[in-house]
């Protein structure tokens with residue numbers, strides 16, 4: 001949140017406060033004046049109530065009563081009516097703005113409190129980086145008996161896209177309970193942490209204020225993918241034309257592209273691995289072993305903790321033989337990766353969602369908008385093709401499974417990806433076909 005907007009909130013609040021204070025002071029002065037005046041006039045009255053008592057004074061004559069007194073009363077009545085006639089509509093006109101301002105004011109306050117928590121109170125910034133760009137955290141590898149093996153670093157995912165992949169409730173759940181077996185501690189009272197529900201909500205309000213747009217996130221992912229595939233050098237990443245040209249060269253049909261996307265940022269540390277699948281589906285993926293001082297003490301052997309094959313399973317289940325074991329077709333697998341899981345909602349043939357698998361291609365917070373996630377459909381489909389080759393063996397099979405399924409939408413035509421909805425007369429196009437990639441059934 002900007003300093004300017006918080007300053008204007010304070011100013012807006014103080015304008016109202018100033019007006020209120022002025023009115024209060026005027027009323028107070030009036031009251032004091034009245035009391036003093038009554039007191040002074042009362043003094044003269046002592047002992048002479050008989051002549052001076054107000055109810056004994058002769059009142060206006062009939063003439064006066066029926067002319068000037070009556071007119072004055074009627075005019076003041078009309079003036080007050082005028083105040084109401086003008087004032088009420090004015091109040092009514094300004095009310096939506098005032099309410100909107102109040103909501104903004106609350107949000108600004110919540111964001112500011114969340115920022116304070118993020119940077120100072122809970123120090124999320126230490127691991128997740130300034131403005132949630134991702135980073136790393138120290139982690140101690142212990143053996144089966146709890147004895148020290150080595151001190152390493154663990155990638156902490158970027159949070160400036162976390163609300164593109166998880167719903168607000170899911171993010172709450174993660175912060176509340178943390179990630180056991182990783183440096184991410186439980187913050188909420190339910191998980192045994194120090195923060196109240198309100199504080200966690202404020203942190204999420206702050207996170208919401210620093211989210212990348214879906215377009216920006218997708219472009220970052222494509223740029224990094226092109227770089228990792230050797231189509232773009234690191235110092236060209238700011239050159240829009242070079243980036244466009246490199247992205248256009250990405251071959252999404254190539255299994256190597258899917259593999260690189262599955263592990264996006266493993267070597268480079270891009271976004272703390274936030275865009276990658278391996279960080280949840282491959283044990284030891286987030287442990288950094290490359291680099292001179294990466295493992296302390298230097299000779300320590302951490303191989304048994306990091307040498308798992310891709311998709312061997314970690315926080316998320318092993319991904320071997322995903323097609324046809326869990327999903328009938330690569331298209332259906334891609335669709336699941338795009339939407340992620342939801343608590344209590346079944347997926348695939350025997351899957352029971354917990355809400356912990358992120359929706360990488362479709363923002364779960366905007367149910368009415370499709371495809372507004374972190375990864376474009378081309379990358380999702382490339383990952384799905386690569387993932388479907390994982391067999392749980394030493395090496396991926398290298399073959400994308402070809403399956404036919406009566407329940408799966410099967411079309412052999414390829415439709416152009418023109419941004420418009422692809423239409424076929426035979427049946428609905430599958431996920432990847434609609435994205436302009438060949439159907440894999």
Ligand code: HEC
Pocket residue numbers: 118122123124125126127128137138154155156157159162171174175179182183184185187203274279280286315
């Ligand atoms: C000591 C380091 C550390 C601190 C402090 C920390 N985190 Fe984390 N956090 C991590 C790591 C490491 C992960 C990734 C764990 C994994 O590999 O699954 C993570 C994961 C997360 C995730 C899940 C992201 C995803 O896409 O999987 C969220 C959300 C999160 N942290 C929020 C927070 C918030 C909010 C705070 C502050 C209240 C915080 N973290 C403080 C280290 C930390």
Ligand code: HEC
Pocket residue numbers: 262275276277278279280281315316317318319322326333336337341342348351352353354355356357358360383384387
């Ligand atoms: C934040 C951790 C996390 C990330 C990142 C993640 N997943 Fe998952 N994934 C899970 C969890 C947890 C499940 C289990 C389902 C559940 O709990 O809802 C799962 C389930 C799955 C399944 C179904 C497995 C089965 O047999 O039931 C597939 C397929 C899958 N993930 C693929 C991917 C792909 C591909 C990516 C990267 C684009 C990815 N996941 C990224 C956590 C993650």
